[in-house]
Structures are given as C-alpha cells and as structure tokens.
Amino acid sequence: MKNTFDASRRRLLQKVSVGLALTPLAAGALRSAWAADLPLVTTDDPTAKALKYTTDATKATDAKPNSKCANCQLYQGPAGSAQGPCLLFPGKAVKASGWCASWTAKTT
Numbered sequence: 788m789k790n791t792f793d794a795s796r797r798r799l800l801q802k803v804s805v806g807l808a809l810t811p812l813a814a815g816a817l818r819s820a821w822a823a824d825l826p827l828v829t830t831d832d833p834t835a836k837a838l839k840y841t842t843d844a845t846k847a848t849d850a851k852p853n854s855k856c857a858n859c860q861l862y863q864g865p866a867g868s869a870q871g872p873c874l875l876f877p878g879k880a881v882k883a884s885g886w887c888a889s890w891t892a893k894t895t
C-alpha cells in the first residue's frame with residue numbers, strides 16, 4: 788500500500804515540476820502573441836513626436852551609437868522580437884529597430 792502511495796505521489800510531484808518549469812515558456816509565448824497584436828506607434832502620434840520617436844534608430848541624429856528600442860530598458864518585447872510594447876506607449880508597440888529621446892540602456 789505504501790509503495791503505491793509513494794509512486795502516485797512521485798508521479799504527481801513530477802507533473803507539478805514539469806508544469807512549473809514550463810510556466811515561463813507559456814508566459815513568454817502569450818506575451819509574444821499579445822505584443823504582435825498591438826498597433827504600432829506612428830511617428831505622428833503626439834507622444835512619439837514629443838520624444839522624437841523614429842522606427843529606424845540609425846536615422847535618429849540624437850541617438851547614441853547602437854541605441855535602439857530592442858536594447859532599451861523600457862522595451863517590453865521578448866529578445867529577438869521585431870516589435871514590442873514600450874512602457875511609454877501603453878497599448879501600443881514600437882519597432883525593435885526604433886528609438887526615441889527617452890532611450891535608457893537596458894541593465895538586465
């Protein structure tokens with residue numbers, strides 16, 4: 788009887804462990820899907836204009852070399868994404884290749 792209980796408990800613990808291990812992957816997939824659905828910020832958006840947002844950081848005259856949304860602390864898109872949310876533009880996405888005057892180097 789005890790062996791049956793131990794085996795059953797072991798299987799349950801294995802399933803819980805696998806579930807916990809996969810949770811970040813599922814969250815990442817959901818975040819990617821969510822980010823892909825957000826409308827892109829346009830350069831004629833009032834906030835974008837105020838922050839000199841551009842979809843191409845290489846054309847931003849005030850940008851530090853190699854600074855772009857993808858390596859900005861405020862960019863919320865997953866690594867390698869083409870676009871993603873930015874904390875300054877709630878409900879919208881910015882291009883990973885973009886840039887604005889609030890660019891802050893990613894620390895993590």
Ligand code: SF4
Nearest residue numbers: 856859862873887890
């Ligand atoms: S704050 Fe950062 S991520 Fe947001 S638009 Fe500006 S440079 Fe891009």
